[in-house]
Amino acid sequence: MPLFPDTALPAAPRRQRRQAPAAASETLKDKALEIHRRLCGVYDCPIPYFHSLDPLSELISSLLSHRTRNAESGRAFKALRTRWPDWAAVEKAGVAEIEETIRGVTWPELKAPRIKAVLSAVRERVGTLSLDFLQAMSVDEARGWLEAIPGIGPKTSAAALSFSTLRMPALPVDSHHHRVAQRTGLIGPKLDVGPSHAVLRAQLPDNWSAQTLYDNHEVLMMHGQRVCFHRSPACGRCVLLDICPTGQARGVTATERP
Numbered sequence: 664m665p666l667f668p669d670t671a672l673p674a675a676p677r678r679q680r681r682q683a684p685a686a687a688s689e690t691l692k693d694k695a696l697e698i699h700r701r702l703c704g705v706y707d708c709p710i711p712y713f714h715s716l717d718p719l720s721e722l723i724s725s726l727l728s729h730r731t732r733n734a735e736s737g738r739a740f741k742a743l744r745t746r747w748p749d750w751a752a753v754e755k756a757g758v759a760e761i762e763e764t765i766r767g768v769t770w771p772e773l774k775a776p777r778i779k780a781v782l783s784a785v786r787e788r789v790g791t792l793s794l795d796f797l798q799a800m801s802v803d804e805a806r807g808w809l810e811a812i813p814g815i816g817p818k819t820s821a822a823a824l825s826f827s828t829l830r831m832p833a834l835p836v837d838s839h840h841h842r843v844a845q846r847t848g849l850i851g852p853k854l855d856v857g858p859s860h861a862v863l864r865a866q867l868p869d870n871w872s873a874q875t876l877y878d879n880h881e882v883l884m885m886h887g888q889r890v891c892f893h894r895s896p897a898c899g900r901c902v903l904l905d906i907c908p909t910g911q912a913r914g915v916t917a918t919e920r921p
């Protein structure tokens with residue numbers, strides 16, 4: 664049962680209005696599907712979910728993870744949960760205490776006040792510290808609601824919906840996913856991570872399940888971590904070499920595959 668009936672969903676502030684992305688070309692849709700098919704073969708879809716957190720906890724975890732290694736953001740999340748019994752206690756804690764607890768993540772001095780502010784914004788808009796009501800919204804509505812809170816962008820909203828126990832069909836895009844998408848020509852070289860969310864989602868079938876969209880994010884992310892490295896991509900062992908303009912331009916010959 665959703666926490667709120669449909670008629671009582673906490674309304675998103677008016678300024679938040681999500682724009683529909685331009686329609687993707689059939690060529691790019693075909694390419695996105697082919698990339699998904701090949702990478703799923705390499706990384707063995709379906710990919711197991713790595714979290715089973717409630718959506719508010721996943722939101723905080725995602726805020727901590729920005730530009731931070733998974734091990735460090737995981738440690739900081741665990742430290743918050745160990746030091747305080749619930750998110751209400753974190754909301755009441757001092758910024759300096761939170762900052763000290765999450766040290767090790769990138770920019771703890773910015774993330775500590777942001778976590779407090781996001782928790783307060785949720786309480787103010789919902790009346791309690793829970794985001795379970797998002798389950799009753801469409802993905803677009805739920806993302807719009809979350810992104811109306813200052814400090815929450817497309818990656819964080821998509822992560823809260825996809826990775827949490829909500830298991831909603833949203834597509835997060837991290838820096839690895841974004842790099843592979845750019846190099847393979849799914850998106851242009853100047854499109855930032857934020858706006859790339861809508862463009863990359865529009866290239867994939869509307870009716871894809873939460874698991875399949877999660878797989879798409881995970882396989883592109885893993886490919887960026889394990890093959891399409893930031894500094895020196897291993898194009899010679901990449902299953903996308905024949906359809907990747909970056910790999911082709913480098914004049915690389917296919918060698919052993921992963």
Ligand code: SF4
Nearest residue numbers: 891896898901907910
């Ligand atoms: S061919 Fe090279 S640049 Fe293209 S996706 Fe593969 S590793 Fe990345």
